[in-house]
Amino acid sequence: MGGLLDNKVQAQSLVDVVAERIEAAIISGQLEPGSRLSEQALATSLGVSRGPLREAIRRLEGRKLLERTPNIGVRVAALSLRDLNEILQVREALEGMACGLAALNMSDAEIAELRRLLDNHEKQRSVQENKGYYQESKDFDFHFRIVAGSGNERLARMLTGDLYYLLRVYRYKSSTKPGRAMEALQEHRDIAAALERRDPQAAEQAMREHLRHARRYVEEQIAAETTNGHPPATPRKGRVGRLD
Amino acid sequence: MGGLLDNKVQAQSLVDVVAERIEAAIISGQLEPGSRLSEQALATSLGVSRGPLREAIRRLEGRKLLERTPNIGVRVAALSLRDLNEILQVREALEGMACGLAALNMSDAEIAELRRLLDNHEKQRSVQENKGYYQESKDFDFHFRIVAGSGNERLARMLTGDLYYLLRVYRYKSSTKPGRAMEALQEHRDIAAALERRDPQAAEQAMREHLRHARRYVEEQIAAETTNGHPPATPRKGRVGRLD
DNA sequence: AACTTCGGTATTGCAGGTAAATTATTGCAA
DNA sequence: TTGCAATAATTTACCTGCAATACCGAAGTT
Numbered sequence: 001m002g003g004l005l006d007n008k009v010q011a012q013s014l015v016d017v018v019a020e021r022i023e024a025a026i027i028s029g030q031l032e033p034g035s036r037l038s039e040q041a042l043a044t045s046l047g048v049s050r051g052p053l054r055e056a057i058r059r060l061e062g063r064k065l066l067e068r069t070p071n072i073g074v075r076v077a078a079l080s081l082r083d084l085n086e087i088l089q090v091r092e093a094l095e096g097m098a099c100g101l102a103a104l105n106m107s108d109a110e111i112a113e114l115r116r117l118l119d120n121h122e123k124q125r126s127v128q129e130n131k132g133y134y135q136e137s138k139d140f141d142f143h144f145r146i147v148a149g150s151g152n153e154r155l156a157r158m159l160t161g162d163l164y165y166l167l168r169v170y171r172y173k174s175s176t177k178p179g180r181a182m183e184a185l186q187e188h189r190d191i192a193a194a195l196e197r198r199d200p201q202a203a204e205q206a207m208r209e210h211l212r213h214a215r216r217y218v219e220e221q222i223a224a225e226t227t228n229g230h231p232p233a234t235p236r237k238g239r240v241g242r243l244d
Numbered sequence: 245m246g247g248l249l250d251n252k253v254q255a256q257s258l259v260d261v262v263a264e265r266i267e268a269a270i271i272s273g274q275l276e277p278g279s280r281l282s283e284q285a286l287a288t289s290l291g292v293s294r295g296p297l298r299e300a301i302r303r304l305e306g307r308k309l310l311e312r313t314p315n316i317g318v319r320v321a322a323l324s325l326r327d328l329n330e331i332l333q334v335r336e337a338l339e340g341m342a343c344g345l346a347a348l349n350m351s352d353a354e355i356a357e358l359r360r361l362l363d364n365h366e367k368q369r370s371v372q373e374n375k376g377y378y379q380e381s382k383d384f385d386f387h388f389r390i391v392a393g394s395g396n397e398r399l400a401r402m403l404t405g406d407l408y409y410l411l412r413v414y415r416y417k418s419s420t421k422p423g424r425a426m427e428a429l430q431e432h433r434d435i436a437a438a439l440e441r442r443d444p445q446a447a448e449q450a451m452r453e454h455l456r457h458a459r460r461y462v463e464e465q466i467a468a469e470t471t472n473g474h475p476p477a478t479p480r481k482g483r484v485g486r487l488d
Numbered sequence: 489a490a491c492t493t494c495g496g497t498a499t500t501g502c503a504g505g506t507a508a509a510t511t512a513t514t515g516c517a518a
Numbered sequence: 519t520t521g522c523a524a525t526a527a528t529t530t531a532c533c534t535g536c537a538a539t540a541c542c543g544a545a546g547t548t
Contacts, residue, residue: 011314011539013501015302039530049503051295054531058259058299062306070255071509071530086398090338097337154330255509257531283500293533294500315500315539 014048019056021046026065026076027168034078037066063162079170081222088215091163092208095143098150098159100204103195106149111195114145118188140164142188146195146207183213258292263300265290270309270320271412278322281310307406323414325466332459335407336452339387342394342403344448347439350393355439358389362432384408386432390439390451428454 022042025031039057043050057074060066068074079087106114121138147159187210194203266286269275283301287294301318304310312318323331350358365382387408391400431454438447 013314015501016314038528040528050530051502051504055299055302055501058302059306062303070257070260072511073530083398086396089341089396090399090402093337093341094334097333152330152333154327155334158334259531282498284498295532295534298501316541317500 014052015055015059018046018048018053019059022056022060023065023165027165029169031076033076033169036073036075038073065165076169077166079166081218081225084167084170085215085218085222087163087166088211088218091159091167092211092215094155094159094163095147095211096204096208098147098152098155099191099195099207100200101150101152101155102146103198103200103203105151106146106195110145110149111192114142114192114195117142117145118185118192121185121188136168139184140168146191180213184210187213258296259299259303262290262292262297263303266300266304267309267409271409273413275320277320277413280317280319282317309409320413321410323410325462325469328411328414329459329462329466331407331410332455332462335403335411336455336459338399338403338407339391339455340448340452342391342396342399343435343439343451344444345394345396345399346390347442347444347447349395350390350439354389354393355436358386358436358439361386361389362429362436365429365432380412383428384412390435424457427457431457 022031026033031037037057039050039053043053046053057066057068061068061074065077066074067077117138121142124138143164144160147156150156187206191203191206191210194206266275270277275281281301283294283297287297290297301310301312305312305318309321310318311321361382365386368382388404391403394400431450435447435450435454438450
């Protein structure tokens with residue numbers, strides 16, 4: 001394994017490239033949620049004709065990252081706080097199950113690796129002590145490994161391929177809250193401990209609790225919004241997203 | 245509610261129509277899993293050019309109902325027994341949660357309606373007693389209402405819009421098993437009872453158990469397949485699906 | 489006889505162009 | 519000045535045509 005010739009390369013059509021590019025732009029924030037995209041502008045900006053671009057858009061449409069209104073146009077899917085809450089609820093159920101399965105299916109080596117990952121995080125955290133925030137990619141890495149370790153490939157794809165993306169768009173870090181980073185790290189440790197004990201029920205519970213904290217944060221925002229008569233998060237409709 | 249003017253009609257592009265048509269063809273079995281579809285043939289058969297057809301295909305691709313291999317072609321997604329099992333596992337978690345939420349969020353009227361539905365099923369079942377099988381659409385209706393009653397729209401769409409479709413393709417009726425129909429009806433009653441009691445935990449448990457039975461059926465098949473040295477379910481590759 | 493190579497045929501991938509719909513703008517009237 | 523109407527401009531929707539790639543069968547080689 002590891003040889004350069006072992007990986008089977010797949011021909012990539014323009015559509016694939018364009019779709020990936022747009023997806024990346026959405027996640028990176030280059031294309032803001034709710035912003036409209038002009039076919040002509042995007043096509044010339046990417047150097048392709050409108051055919052493949054439209055096909056790429058259709059695919060992302062199927063994945064609910066883009067929304068098209070016939071004869072009007074395409075916009076980046078915008079999630080309301082309510083949507084966000086719903087998605088987090090789904091995530092809780094799915095990733096809870098994944099974690100329970102991981103307790104049964106992950107290899108000892110994988111779990112050990114997970115533990116090392118956390119020690120690593122701890123160090124990095126102590127460096128920027130007061131920054132008090134858990135770097136996004138680290139958090140993602142931890143969750144990713146567990147989900148992959150569940151042994152249920154479809155479940156893993158649903159989480160890492162679909163739900164995570166939607167959440168990332170919102171760079172929704174409840175971890176920006178003051179003491180949250182330390183808490184999160186501790187919760188990660190609890191999860192790892194349950195995995196080491198090979199206790200699926202405890203693992204599921206630990207993961208669910210961890211995720212519930214994140215969700216509570218959103219629920220607080222919802223509550224605040226509805227009481228304050230806050231403007232219901234108007235997604236900027238005017239802006240047209242480019243990729244330059 | 246229910247007025248003819250309440251439904252907001254959306255302009256439907258050719259792509260929408262074509263996509264729906266293909267989806268229907270897949271579900272109805274007109275297009276078998278694993279079968280290849282020729283763009284030219286489908287296009288002429290549907291009376292559209294290849295452009296919109298390709299876009300429709302791309303969308304279904306995003307929804308994992310179709311799979312495209314670059315420069316080769318498109319085929320209807322084929323699920324192995326292992327895939328099926330994975331999906332059923334996901335369904336268990338998701339629909340379990342949905343049922344728990346439904347116990348909190350469904351209106352009394354909706355629950356009462358559910359009960360009437362079951363009485364109706366019972367009658368119909370007793371008519372074709374020995375046929376011993378729960379008509380597919382009835383079963384779907386029951387589950388559909390509960391899922392919709394969860395109050396979590398995204399969850400409902402994931403289940404009814406995505407997972408159910410994948411499962412329907414396989415018309416995988418564990419209900420064809422001899423005594424299964426009666427059992428299933430009884431389980432439905434248990435679920436309804438938990439909802440009436442407004443007991444979310446019991447509701448979730450009842451639903452999970454109901455679904456676990458279906459899954460066990462698949463697991464048995466997997467076991468049988470691997471021991472018998474059965475050919476691993478070769479999806480017919482040769483056939484080209486038409487819509488005529 | 490089996491395997492490889494080579495050419496023809498069919499299918500997919502991509503680009504541009506025309507028609508239809510929506511949005512923006514301008515002019516007119518109240 | 520405001521509201522409406524007609525028109526112009528922009529954008530999407532769809533179709534056709536051409537290029538690139540893969541598939542299939544025949545001929546040739548080992």
